Amino acid sequence: MEFSFTNEEQTFREDLRAFLRNELPRGWTGGREDWDNDVFPVAQQMRKKLAARGWLTMGWPREYSGMGAGPVAQAIFGEEMLYHRAPGRDQFGLRMLGPTLMLFGTEEQKREHLPRIAKGERLWCQGYSEPGAGSDLASLQTRATRDGDDYVVSGSKTWTTGAHRADWMFLLARTDPAAPKHKGITFLLMDMRSPGVSVRPLVNMVGDHAFNQVFFDDVRVPCTNVVGETNRGWYVAMALLSFERSGVEHVGAARRLLDDITRAARETLRDGRPLTADPIVRHKLAERAVETQVARALAYRVAWLQSKGQVPAYESSVSKVFGTELNQRIANTGMQVLGLHAQLEKGSPRAVLDGVLRSYYLYTVAPTLYAGSSEVQRNIIADKGLGLPRA
Amino acid sequence: MDLSLTEEQEMLKKMARDFLDREAPKSYVRAMEEDERGFTPETWEKIAGLGWLGLALPEKYGGSGGGFLDLCVLLEEMGRALLPGPFFSTVLLGACTLLEAGSEEQKKEILPRVARGERIMTLALTEPSATWEAKGVHLKAKAKGADYILDGTKLFVPDAHVADDIIVVARTGRSAKPENGVSLFLVSGKAPGITHTVLKTIASDKQCEVVFDGVAVPARSLVGVLNKGWPVVEKTLQRAAVAKCAEMVGGAQRVLEMTVEYAKQRVQFGRPIGSFQAIQHYCANMVTDVDGARFVTYEAAWRLQEGLPCAKEVSMAKAWTSEAYRRVTALGHQIHGGIGFTKEHDMQLYFRRAKAAELAYGDADFHRERVAQQMGL
Numbered sequence: 001m002e003f004s005f006t007n008e009e010q011t012f013r014e015d016l017r018a019f020l021r022n023e024l025p026r027g028w029t030g031g032r033e034d035w036d037n038d039v040f041p042v043a044q045q046m047r048k049k050l051a052a053r054g055w056l057t058m059g060w061p062r063e064y065s066g067m068g069a070g071p072v073a074q075a076i077f078g079e080e081m082l083y084h085r086a087p088g089r090d091q092f093g094l095r096m097l098g099p100t101l102m103l104f105g106t107e108e109q110k111r112e113h114l115p116r117i118a119k120g121e122r123l124w125c126q127g128y129s130e131p132g133a134g135s136d137l138a139s140l141q142t143r144a145t146r147d148g149d150d151y152v153v154s155g156s157k158t159w160t161t162g163a164h165r166a167d168w169m170f171l172l173a174r175t176d177p178a179a180p181k182h183k184g185i186t187f188l189l190m191d192m193r194s195p196g197v198s199v200r201p202l203v204n205m206v207g208d209h210a211f212n213q214v215f216f217d218d219v220r221v222p223c224t225n226v227v228g229e230t231n232r233g234w235y236v237a238m239a240l241l242s243f244e245r246s247g248v249e250h251v252g253a254a255r256r257l258l259d260d261i262t263r264a265a266r267e268t269l270r271d272g273r274p275l276t277a278d279p280i281v282r283h284k285l286a287e288r289a290v291e292t293q294v295a296r297a298l299a300y301r302v303a304w305l306q307s308k309g310q311v312p313a314y315e316s317s318v319s320k321v322f323g324t325e326l327n328q329r330i331a332n333t334g335m336q337v338l339g340l341h342a343q344l345e346k347g348s349p350r351a352v353l354d355g356v357l358r359s360y361y362l363y364t365v366a367p368t369l370y371a372g373s374s375e376v377q378r379n380i381i382a383d384k385g386l387g388l389p390r391a
Numbered sequence: 392m393d394l395s396l397t398e399e400q401e402m403l404k405k406m407a408r409d410f411l412d413r414e415a416p417k418s419y420v421r422a423m424e425e426d427e428r429g430f431t432p433e434t435w436e437k438i439a440g441l442g443w444l445g446l447a448l449p450e451k452y453g454g455s456g457g458g459f460l461d462l463c464v465l466l467e468e469m470g471r472a473l474l475p476g477p478f479f480s481t482v483l484l485g486a487c488t489l490l491e492a493g494s495e496e497q498k499k500e501i502l503p504r505v506a507r508g509e510r511i512m513t514l515a516l517t518e519p520s521a522t523w524e525a526k527g528v529h530l531k532a533k534a535k536g537a538d539y540i541l542d543g544t545k546l547f548v549p550d551a552h553v554a555d556d557i558i559v560v561a562r563t564g565r566s567a568k569p570e571n572g573v574s575l576f577l578v579s580g581k582a583p584g585i586t587h588t589v590l591k592t593i594a595s596d597k598q599c600e601v602v603f604d605g606v607a608v609p610a611r612s613l614v615g616v617l618n619k620g621w622p623v624v625e626k627t628l629q630r631a632a633v634a635k636c637a638e639m640v641g642g643a644q645r646v647l648e649m650t651v652e653y654a655k656q657r658v659q660f661g662r663p664i665g666s667f668q669a670i671q672h673y674c675a676n677m678v679t680d681v682d683g684a685r686f687v688t689y690e691a692a693w694r695l696q697e698g699l700p701c702a703k704e705v706s707m708a709k710a711w712t713s714e715a716y717r718r719v720t721a722l723g724h725q726i727h728g729g730i731g732f733t734k735e736h737d738m739q740l741y742f743r744r745a746k747a748a749e750l751a752y753g754d755a756d757f758h759r760e761r762v763a764q765q766m767g768l
């Protein structure tokens with residue numbers, strides 16, 4: 001057993017940290033969502049610089065435009081980026097589509113897309129959810145009908161993060177309406193500039209424009225853009241979700257938030273004494289720190305399994321549920337500890353932590369829903385991890 | 392990063408599971424709760440025969456030179472089986488402390504005999520104040536001629552009733568800082584002036600009240616340096632806390648397996664209760680607790696073994712695992728329904744031990760405070 005990182009991994013972490021300290025704008029406090037107006041230009045700059053160093057795809061194999069450093073390095077990248085609240089990753093291309101294409105894509109698809117993801121030139125969005133298909137993803141209704149060498153796509157996707165910024169979308173569409181629910185779905189790659197695609201902004205509770213509703217009005221997609229087999233897209237879609245759920249990002253974010261709250265609590269005086277002199281505050285913060293240690297172990301376990309060539313099953317779900325729920329607990333603890341000041345927005349003269357805590361508290365509502373809600377993850381753990389009988 | 396066990400550790404684990412299944416079935420565990428000694432000499436001899444008592448002792452003292460992680464792998468299996476007896480006190484509290492701080496003469500005399508199963512050891516630390524901190528040490532050791540005279544009461548001393556050697560933590564000097572002026576003495580468990588009473592505990596383990604009434608020990612029974620014993624105790628407490636976590640991980644894993652098995656078989660409303668989502672989500676929470684506990688425990692154990700700074704990780708492991716084991720057994724009960732509340736069922740054995748293990752070597756609150764200190768709060 002060996003809990004340390006290799007020298008190369010450690011060096012990479014330190015180089016990346018130094019880079020982020022130098023390259024992020026002065027006084028940068030994030031930015032959880034890259035796609036909002038305030039953040040997007042910074043994200044684009046950072047992406048180019050990270051790509052130039054090969055760091056975006058540090059962990060990818062060399063034959064696919066990566067640096068061959070493996071899943072643990074890729075996890076370190078995710079953890080540090082989130083710890084620094086650094087924009088610029090394009091998680092849809094890097095973490096989800098890239099590895100999925102490596103498994104299921106044709107040579108042509110790999111050659112077309114992987115280098116562009118690695119260079120940060122082509123941004124992706126995920127067209128899974130629909131107004132009537134959330135957790136029950138397989139009930140999706142968007143249709144793709146064969147017409148010569150093309151599919152003609154019609155329907156609508158919702159909650160599509162970054163659709164207004166993305167160059168391409170990977171989406172699920174129903175290609176055989178007569179087949180059983182899971183058997184008539186195909187995984188497609190669509191150029192967002194195709195005629196018939198329109199994007200309607202949805203503003204989230206934090207006040208940012210990050211997700212959208214997307215409409216397809218007879219959009220033509222060449223058949224060469226099918227990933228895997230026609231009508232067997234469900235398996236491709238599920239493999240992609242397992243990459244999405246690994247969870248180390250949540251740990252990076254959690255550690256940073258807890259560090260910030262801890263610092264603020266130490267510096268905030270009440271009746272002349274720091275908040276951290278209060279045993280209740282000390283214990284709440286310590287409890288969150290213990291949980292963060294647990295979350296980190298669970299997340300790196302996923303990367304470690306991947307590095308041994310295994311495909312994590314229930315382990316990613318464990319990491320995702322624990323990491324996302326932990327972020328909610330930390331944000332809530334922060335609001336309670338820092339009290340009235342914590343509700344103030346960025347820019348408010350009396351805001352604590354530059355309003356980050358307030359927006360973070362609002363944001364933590366979402367990760368227990370997206371990429372499969374906590375309830376759905378627990379179903380997966382019970383089913384795939386423990387073999388409990390189905391209802 | 393490598394989170395797997397070595398081949399040798401896998402073998403040790405398998406051997407331990409086979410042996411404990413055979414030699415320490417639940418009938419034995421139950422019988423030993425009632426037994427005055429709490430274990431049988433036959434089982435103890437077999438354990439010694441397997442080399443487990445000397446597993447983590449250097450070869451020159453009759454051990455096999457294993458590391459702390461090996462010991463934790465073994466303890467995880469012992470915790471899974473709920474093995475009764477003085478293994479923990481002899482090895483973790485006694486032998487490891489002596490190895491850390493004892494003189495060459497003391498080590499040569501005692502450790503090979505521990506490895507052979509000829510000597511049972513323990514550590515007498517806590518007192519009626521029941522704290523794990525130096526300020527709780529009041530038992531007096533006064534120099535008198537060539538001897539020290541020990542007076543005072545120790546409480547919650549595991550297995551003192553059968554111990555051949557007790558390492559006694561005593562106050563030898565007054566100072567503004569309670570950490571100064573603490574010394575360790577190696578005392579025969581049968582020395583005149585010592586009396587012990589076995590306490591009736593929640594886990595039916597053998598924790599004792601030990602009264603020292605003018606117990607005379609020669610100066611050469613000092614372990615380590617006079618008045619500088621506390622750092623040694625701290626080290627022992629760290630090892631004991633992590634070792635206890637390893638036991639808890641094993642117990643929690645067993646409860647999880649037992650409960651999932653039951654949920655698959657027990658039918659209510661015409662279907663296995665494991666198909667109800669409420670039960671499934673309880674089980675998912677259990678597995679998260681168990682997996683989390685295993686990794687934080689092994690990370691702390693690994694740091695201890697490698698000699699890296701580990702105060703924070705040790706306290707994190709004990710804080711988390713203490714509560715995780717309790718939560719897992721509580722959910723195990725919920726899922727078992729009425730049957731688990733009976734004495735015949737094994738659930739109660741785990742539920743009672745989970746609480747005792749939580750309290751030992753600092754509960755979650757105690758360790759959270761330590762984490763807070765390590766965080767610079």
Ligand SMILES: Cc1cc2nc3c(=O)[nH]c(=O)nc-3n(C[C@H](O)[C@H](O)[C@H](O)COP(=O)(O)OP(=O)(O)OC[C@H]3O[C@@H](n4cnc5c(N)ncnc54)[C@H](O)[C@@H]3O)c2cc1C
Binds near residue numbers: 160161370375376
């Ligand atoms: C910020 C954000 C960004 C997103 N980005 C994208 C994106 O880029 N692309 C994309 O495709 N989607 C995206 N989503 C959509 C996300 O994947 C869905 O929100 C998610 O799948 C849940 O679906 P729903 O919102 O329709 O809720 P529902 O499925 O209606 O669920 C509502 C509640 O019912 C519970 N529930 C549902 N089914 C079960 C069950 N079987 N057992 C127990 N409980 C159940 C859920 O857990 C939840 O608590 C995003 C969502 C958010 C919030």
Ligand SMILES: Cc1cc2nc3c(=O)[nH]c(=O)nc-3n(C[C@H](O)[C@H](O)[C@H](O)COP(=O)(O)OP(=O)(O)OC[C@H]3O[C@@H](n4cnc5c(N)ncnc54)[C@H](O)[C@@H]3O)c2cc1C
Binds near residue numbers: 657660664726728732
């Ligand atoms: C101390 C004690 C005293 C008792 N005294 C009496 C008494 O005097 N008279 C008497 O008649 N009975 C008595 N009982 C029995 C008691 O009513 C049952 O234990 C109780 O009804 C649960 O049944 P069970 O133990 O068979 O568990 P089960 O019904 O097998 O339940 C096991 C688990 O499955 C869950 N489960 C079952 N069905 C569902 C469902 N549909 N959805 C979700 N989860 C489900 C349960 O909540 C539980 O977690 C007593 C029990 C105890 C512990």
